[in-house]
Amino acid sequence: MPERRTRRKPRRHEQFASKKEAILNAAADLIVENGFENVSLADIARRLNVSKPTLYYYVESKDQLLFELHEIGFAAVKTALDAAQDSDRTGLERLEIFLRHYAEGGFTNFGRALVETGIRGLSPENEKRMRTRQRAADRMLENIIRDGVADGSIDAQTDPAIAANYLFGALNWIAYAPGDWSNLSPRKTARDYVAVICAGLLPRA
Amino acid sequence: MPERRTRRKPRRHEQFASKKEAILNAAADLIVENGFENVSLADIARRLNVSKPTLYYYVESKDQLLFELHEIGFAAVKTALDAAQDSDRTGLERLEIFLRHYAEGGFTNFGRALVETGIRGLSPENEKRMRTRQRAADRMLENIIRDGVADGSIDAQTDPAIAANYLFGALNWIAYAPGDWSNLSPRKTARDYVAVICAGLLPRA
DNA sequence: AATTTGCCTTACCGGTCGGTAGAATATCGC
DNA sequence: GCGATATTCTACCGACCGGTAAGGCAAATT
Numbered sequence: 181m182p183e184r185r186t187r188r189k190p191r192r193h194e195q196f197a198s199k200k201e202a203i204l205n206a207a208a209d210l211i212v213e214n215g216f217e218n219v220s221l222a223d224i225a226r227r228l229n230v231s232k233p234t235l236y237y238y239v240e241s242k243d244q245l246l247f248e249l250h251e252i253g254f255a256a257v258k259t260a261l262d263a264a265q266d267s268d269r270t271g272l273e274r275l276e277i278f279l280r281h282y283a284e285g286g287f288t289n290f291g292r293a294l295v296e297t298g299i300r301g302l303s304p305e306n307e308k309r310m311r312t313r314q315r316a317a318d319r320m321l322e323n324i325i326r327d328g329v330a331d332g333s334i335d336a337q338t339d340p341a342i343a344a345n346y347l348f349g350a351l352n353w354i355a356y357a358p359g360d361w362s363n364l365s366p367r368k369t370a371r372d373y374v375a376v377i378c379a380g381l382l383p384r385a
Numbered sequence: 386m387p388e389r390r391t392r393r394k395p396r397r398h399e400q401f402a403s404k405k406e407a408i409l410n411a412a413a414d415l416i417v418e419n420g421f422e423n424v425s426l427a428d429i430a431r432r433l434n435v436s437k438p439t440l441y442y443y444v445e446s447k448d449q450l451l452f453e454l455h456e457i458g459f460a461a462v463k464t465a466l467d468a469a470q471d472s473d474r475t476g477l478e479r480l481e482i483f484l485r486h487y488a489e490g491g492f493t494n495f496g497r498a499l500v501e502t503g504i505r506g507l508s509p510e511n512e513k514r515m516r517t518r519q520r521a522a523d524r525m526l527e528n529i530i531r532d533g534v535a536d537g538s539i540d541a542q543t544d545p546a547i548a549a550n551y552l553f554g555a556l557n558w559i560a561y562a563p564g565d566w567s568n569l570s571p572r573k574t575a576r577d578y579v580a581v582i583c584a585g586l587l588p589r590a
Numbered sequence: 591a592a593t594t595t596g597c598c599t600t601a602c603c604g605g606t607c608g609g610t611a612g613a614a615t616a617t618c619g620c
Numbered sequence: 621g622c623g624a625t626a627t628t629c630t631a632c633c634g635a636c637c638g639g640t641a642a643g644g645c646a647a648a649t650t
Contacts, residue, residue, distance in 0.1 A: 193596075193648095196596095214505075215422075215503075215505040216422075217420075217421075217422030217423075217505075218422075218505065218506075220636080220637060220638080221637085221638065221639085222636090222637085222638095230598075230599095231598065231599055231600080232638090232639090233598075233599070233600090233639085233640080233641095234597075234598055234599080236638095236639075236640085237596090237597065237598075241638080241639080242637095242638065242639090298420075298561065300420045300422070300423065335584070337584065338581065338584075339577075339581055342577065342578060342581045343581060345558065346555035346556075346558065346578065346581070346582055347555075348558060349554050349555040349556070349557065349558020349559070349561075350551035350552075350554040350555040350558075351551075351554070352554065352558065353550065353551065353553060353554020353555075353557065353558070354554070356503065356554075372544070372547060373547055373550075373551065376543065376544050376547045376548060376551070377551055377585075379540065379542060379543070379585070380582075380584070380585020380586060381585060382589065384587065384589055401626095425606075425607060425608080426607085426608065426609085427606090427607085427608095435628075435629090436628065436629055436630080437608090437609085438609085438610075438611095438628075438629070438630090439627080439628055439629080441608095441609070441610080442626090442627065442628075446608080446609080447607095447608065447609090448608095
């Protein structure tokens, strides 16, 4: 007796999303391996064993492909920021939560591709949009630090703007040099990394 | 009476070095402005008001050009490390000296081009050489931090390897986003930046 | 079974890249 | 002034890029 409707073979039009996802994943992998500018659409197609025009059935242009990668990576940043909005906690606790989420994101290929690529290669409009989001994230991190200084959980002489900047720098650096520790658990590594950084922000006598 | 020999017009073969320097400077400027992959040899030639083949009279290939830029940038790193080898000082003091030099280097276009480009675009041999130097610098910084932990000038729970990594990340980030503060004095900005970072490494009760 | 629709192919385009050939020109030693 | 040499030019090459045209084949619809 043939299987009933519940376990049917997926109809073709239902595969569209998953195939597009495969393209995005392959693109992220290749960008991390070789850098955005060294990845051609032919490379992506080759890795997926399809022809180059096939990609255009799923993605309208290389620019758009890059932008969608950025959006996925940025969604993780947004998640990290949302997780750190619990107003019952101190600024330092919220900062640690954010940094931990962010660092974990930095170990994924989407996160690494996001940092690796920066905003290069984006069309002017998309570059503008990404820049706006980056600044927004920067300011939110800055505000968390400011809250921490205000409630005494972070050392008083910390400059929120400078600290936000160097924290992003420190964490984004993970994206460049994670090969050395890629055999370790991202979660644990992120935890250790953040612990060391945050120790430097504790208030002192 | 015409000027005597001491103030003569420079002979042609003496201009070679300065012209090559001009090429390297123009390349660094353009790389910082547009990213390495978006700078063609034609762009560099155009900025210098010469034709493209002229560049090849001074530089043997784009790969070689990039490598020489890396060498200049790396010389600054070496200088920073040498300056921090004064064994009369504590580890933290030496760390501050290094970081300040390094941060200042990060504000030059050679330093920014070095970080901006990373090791992408280098031929396999040159990539290997640069990677080796990077690791060497990383270990030297690590050792300075270790000394600081040993002599008590840096907090005991600091992990030298992780700290070295995030310090490089934090400082390299300057190379990506210095546009916002480019009107300020690099020396003062570097000093402020390093002061905030180092405050986090002081020993605590 | 016939036809429409979704998916993927081969073949190709214009443009740009790094790099080169070879001639033209400016400057040097003599 | 003259030949040698250092410097720069115009013109061009093959490779590769992002992107497109047009059709073939298979699955879904009828």
